[in-house]
Amino acid sequence: xxxxxxxxxxxxxxxxxxxxxxxxxxxxAHLLAQIGDARTIGLNAWLQDAQRMxxxxxxxxxxxxxxxxxxxxxxxxxxxxxxxxxxxFNWPLGDQYFHEWNTLDAxxxxxxxxxxxxxxxxxxxxxGNHSSSRFVRSTSEKALLDITGTALEPFHGSIxxxxxxxxGRWVLTGAPAHVADGIQHALDDGVVDIQEAxxxxxxxxxxx
Amino acid sequence: MKHxxxxxxxxxxxxxNRTVEVNTKTGFTAAVSxxxxxxxxxxxxxxxxxxxxxxxxxxxxxxxxxxxISAVTMTRxxxxxxxxxxxxxxxxxxxxxxxxxxxxxxxxxxxISSSSHTTSLNFSVLELF
Numbered sequence: 001x002x003x004x005x006x007x008x009x010x011x012x013x014x015x016x017x018x019x020x021x022x023x024x025x026x027x028x029a030h031l032l033a034q035i036g037d038a039r040t041i042g043l044n045a046w047l048q049d050a051q052r053m054x055x056x057x058x059x060x061x062x063x064x065x066x067x068x069x070x071x072x073x074x075x076x077x078x079x080x081x082x083x084x085x086x087x088x089f090n091w092p093l094g095d096q097y098f099h100e101w102n103t104l105d106a107x108x109x110x111x112x113x114x115x116x117x118x119x120x121x122x123x124x125x126x127x128g129n130h131s132s133s134r135f136v137r138s139t140s141e142k143a144l145l146d147i148t149g150t151a152l153e154p155f156h157g158s159i160x161x162x163x164x165x166x167x168g169r170w171v172l173t174g175a176p177a178h179v180a181d182g183i184q185h186a187l188d189d190g191v192v193d194i195q196e197a198x199x200x201x202x203x204x205x206x207x208x
Numbered sequence: 209m210k211h212x213x214x215x216x217x218x219x220x221x222x223x224x225n226r227t228v229e230v231n232t233k234t235g236f237t238a239a240v241s242x243x244x245x246x247x248x249x250x251x252x253x254x255x256x257x258x259x260x261x262x263x264x265x266x267x268x269x270x271x272x273x274x275x276x277i278s279a280v281t282m283t284r285x286x287x288x289x290x291x292x293x294x295x296x297x298x299x300x301x302x303x304x305x306x307x308x309x310x311x312x313x314x315x316x317x318x319x320i321s322s323s324s325h326t327t328s329l330n331f332s333v334l335e336l337f
Contacts, residue, residue, distance in 0.1 A: 089259075089337065090281045110258065118276060127273065132261040134278040137313070142276045160266040160328075 001062065002026045005087040006051055007108075009101030010076050014109065016097050017081055018068035022061050024050045051083040065093040084108065095134040115156040119143040119197050124163045126172065129156050143197035151186035155179050163194060170194045259335035265317050266328050267305060273317045274310070280335045282309055289317070289331035307331040 001023035008017040031042040053059050056068040082101055086108075089095075100109045110133045118128035118136075121143055130136055136144045147153050161174025175183050187194070265275050289307035304320040307329060317329055 091259075092279050095278065113262070125268075127266045127268075128263055128275045130261065130263045130275070130277065132259075132278040134259070136261075136276055136278050139276055139313075141274065144276055157264050160264075 003064075003087070004047075004085060005089075005091075005093070006047075006054065006083055007086050007096045007099075008051075008073075008081050008083050009099075009108075010072065011080055011082055011101070011103050014100035014102060015072060016069065016099065017073050017076060018056065018066065019086075019093050019096055020054050020059070020063065020066040021093050022059070022063040022066075024061055047085055048083065067094050091134065092137075097135070098133060114146055114148045115153050116144050116146055117152070117156075117159050117192075119145065119163070119194070121198055124198060126160045126163065129159055131156070138197075145192045145197055147192060150191040151189060152183065152191050155183050155186070159183055163198075258337070259333075261333040263315070263331055263333075264328055265307070265315075265331065267317060267319060271319050275315045275317065275331075277313055277315055277333055279312045280309070280333060282312055284335050284337065285309055286334045286336065287315060287331055288334070289329055305329055309333070 002025075003022070004024050005019065005021045007019045009015065010017055027043055027046040031039065031046060034042060050061075054061065056066070056070055056073055082103075084101070086096060096108070098111065098114060100111060101107075102109045113131035113133050114136075116130040116132070116136045117126055118130060119125070119142065120127050121141060128142075130144070138144045147156065147159075152159060155175075158176050158179045159172075161172045164171050164173065170187055172180070172183055172187060259278070259280060261277050261280075263275060263277070265273060267273055287307055287309050289305075305317055305327065306320065307315055307317045310316040315331060315333060317331070319327075
């Protein structure tokens with residue numbers, strides 16, 4: 001058996017449909033003995049045959065992890081998706097979520113980075129501003145807040161300082177003076193949930 | 209614009225509520241996906257990727273900081289960093305620091321010497337395939 005990480009994208013707009021990680025039966029030995037285009041074509045055919053049996057409901061293969069956009073999967077017509085093998089990247093399941101399939105180029109696009117701020121839970125201190133096209137996951141010590149598309153995003157790179165709760169309002173002190181007001185207004189508008197971020201870290205939750 | 213909580217991404221499927229087809233060829237009872245129907249087998253395709261993460265880390269008086277990043281493969285990853293310039297006239301070394309990868313999801317930044325100065329570091333994490 002061979003461990004594979006597969007991702008499905010909708011052909012129409014390249015949107016992510018789901019991911020699956022598990023063991024597939026190995027490709028036939030005669031395919032592995034080939035080289036060049038014949039090998040690539042053969043392995044592509046093997047993968048496409050294998051993936052047809054994988055669905056959100058289950059598969060005949062040993063599944064390690066899977067995650068899906070169920071509504072998008074159900075809406076996708078037959079022939080409306082592509083399955084690609086992303087095993088070699090060794091990224092966690094779900095990390096392809098913000099990526100898109102480019103049908104013309106037959107490849108995955110990595111759109112603009114997401115913007116994150118990092119909050120040190122114990123010190124109630126924003127101590128990092130991150131950019132990544134993938135998820136940055138919170139830990140027991142650090143809460144990662146995705147500020148992409150929020151009123152905080154324009155200030156990315158300048159958001160840092162001590163958070164204190166004053167009369168039910170989170171106040172940030174220590175940010176550069178020329179952006180402090182803008183950042184504080186965004187916090188006042190509740191674009192991120194500081195209270196939730198400072199709660200003890202919760203492990204990944206399965207939605208049933 | 210997609211905006212989701214990663215904790216909400218993992219889903220389990222209520223199988224009982226869904227129509228399940230039977231694939232008699234293999235004897236396995238499951239839906240035949242065939243969402244693809246699209247064949248890449250007529251030619252070749254490759255999946256390329258690059259992974260570049262950028263960050264600005266703020267250090268106060270603490271000697272060592274951990275910064276969380278998207279998961280990378282450590283043997284493929286290079287971390288580059290640069291410290292902030294001290295204010296005009298400052299000459300001490302307390303601003304100096306370094307960054308390095310300590311796990312697949314953590315970049316650690318250490319101060320070279322103790323200081324109460326707050327300083328910032330830019331670092332980028334490049335994963336090479």
